[in-house]
Amino acid sequence: MFKVQELREIIKLVDASSIEEFVYENDGAKIKLKKSNGVVTEVVQPKSEVVAQVVEQPVAKPVEQPAPQPVEVAKAVTEAAPKATAASDESLHKITSPMVGTFYQAPSPDAPPYVKVGDKVSDETIVCIVEAMKLFNEIEAEIKGEIVEILVKDGQLVEYGQPLFLVKPE
Template sequence: MFKVQELREIIKLVDGSSIDEFVYENDGAKIKLKKSNGVVTEVVAPKKEAAPVVQQGTVAAAPAPAPVAPKAEEKVEEPKAAAPVADDASLHKITSPMVGTFYQAPSPDAPAYVKVGDKVGEETIVCIVEAMKLFNEIEAEIKGEIVEILVKDGQLVEYGQPLFLVKPE
């Protein structure tokens, strides 16, 4: 199977080239990339498994639509710039101990382990990282309050990637 870093490199190379479609097979795994309108669709399908893994992501940034000027009578509310919480040195980062998929809850219909504002202890489970079909419960390892959740449910995470910011007690 391909490593995440290998997939990223292949996607970058295909995106930067003039080719529209790329197919590669290696050790029973197949990757197919197809460009259309700035979107690269990737399909990674191990031949040994019954169902292929399909992922879709935007590689090239699409041109942003031109801003529309508000009418004179409309009240325009400027988005409030939140204080950059991630830059606060006093906050503790809970990081991923492995490469895998981040899940906020034990199952799709269950509530999240923690949300912003929740108090956690050293042994409080804050999320699950799935790696190689194993669901690894991640503990806070610090007593404090969850200030920010840095990744989205179902997102791939790297080893050492910050997942949560915690204000220590």
């Protein structure tokens, strides 16, 4: 069965993302989260599947700032950046986020960033961290080349498959 803290973290991540529905099954237990009209609905089914529990939580956001706003801003930034480099974009490799989470350029707030524009990277060079549910996942370049552009800001929420960096391959 799921711990209360795990459920809270999952609810926060789904609430902060543009995901409309999330389903997770493990050892016969099933969790399903669905957003509609600013409310995250949670359905937990225990192994025996005799009882289902539904809990509704109002989204803890001010009315003037709807939940999707940070994601829309992130999409606007990532959509505008490739247009600026549209001519050379076809030859550039995109390093994308392998998961939904928070993007960090450095291992700690007082440390220098892993990479900057103009830095040379190899396929095993760590370029950033994506934090999801208190797990810090190091993201490698997976290509040899030069960082041409950083498409997201430090501390920004990122989606699965969202481009993070543009790399000019060697």
